[in-house]
Amino acid sequence: MQRPLYERVTVVEGDITEQHTDAIVNAANESLLGGSGVDGAIHRAAGPGLLRECRRLGGCQTGDAKITAGYNLPARFVIHAVGPVWQGGTHGEDDLLASCYTRALGLAEANGIKTIAFPAISTGAYGFPLPRAAVIAVRTVLSFLSRSDSIEQVIFVCHGKRAFDLYVDAIRELAGEYTTPAGPGVYFSKKRGNRQEVLREQVRAQLGTIEEVWGVRFVDKEHLARIIMVRCGDRWGADSVTAGLNSWVAVLGKRGDIEVPPGVLDRILDETLQRFSHR
Ligand code: ADP
Secondary structure (H helix, E strand, O other): OOOOHHHHEEEEEOOHHHOOOOEEEEEEOOOOOOOOHHHHHHHHHHOHHHHHHHHOOOOOOOOOEEEEEOOOOOOOEEEEEEOOOOOOOOOOHHHHHHHHHHHHHHHHHHOOOOEEEEOOOOOOOOOOOHHHHHHHHHHHHHHHHHHOOOOOEEEEEEOOHHHHHHHHHHHHHHHOOOOOOOOOOOOOOOOOOOHHHHHHHHHHHHHHHHHHHHOEEEOOHHHHHHHHHHHHOOHHHHHHHHHHHHHHHHHHOOOEEEOOOHHHHHHHHHHHHHHHHOO
16 A cells, blocks of 8 residues: 555654754755855764765756765765755746755665655755745655655754744645654664664654643653554554554543553554555
8 A cells, every 4th residue: 555645754843964864965055065054064964074075076056966975974875955046036946946856856766765854955045935945845745756656754854943834834735634753853764773772762752742742641651662662663653653642642632641541552553553564
């Protein structure tokens, strides 16, 4: 069974350099030799090896992208995409912005990348209006994903709540639905990290978010996290289980200490695992 498109896109508020995806995308400039904003942060976190490799690439045209290794970053690859400088919107900016997303995804596909994180390209120093850029980013990514199954998850990493809300709205509008992966946006990469440890952290964080959002406290959070992990062993499954728990808590409408009855947890786990076994 194919996963719906809205499940393959996620929005998190955070720092792109900390994403544990297979690849992160850099909002680069044509020189590929580093700059301010996302670019500066990525080069600082990756270390000097990245600049050495970038020097050999001979720059990159606006609307295009190039790939390098991730060096000291948690991500295995960096895809350097060059977005347009905003000049009022009549200089092909929309198409150039869409093009750098498509080119970046094409490179990801060609390199077997399954999970990829994008910043809001062009919306900082390059001055592209964020609401317009968010719609173009989401539309272009959804369109690519609808044509190809190879990329499993695209994460839009936002600086600030305003950007986060704009992306979520764009996804709702264009994909029909948005499902919250309640976590802080730490994604498992094949490069490093103990899979179980990353997953455990993630499940804990997701349970913590549910507690915060609904003003509740799971009486035995560690036990819950352990059961979810043991039964799922795969991050997408775990996400769905915590999403199921989130709905249960929402419908329950209770505040304060709550215990999840074993029957409820079993039902959520069974539903999720059944769904994922068809993938
Ligand atoms: P550009 O030159 O393409 O406009 P910038 O790096 O100046 O790129 O900004 C692009 C967007 O990334 C802006 O919306 C900015 O708020 C955001 N941003 C800046 N630093 C980070 C970071 N470390 N992680 C994620 N997003 C960031």
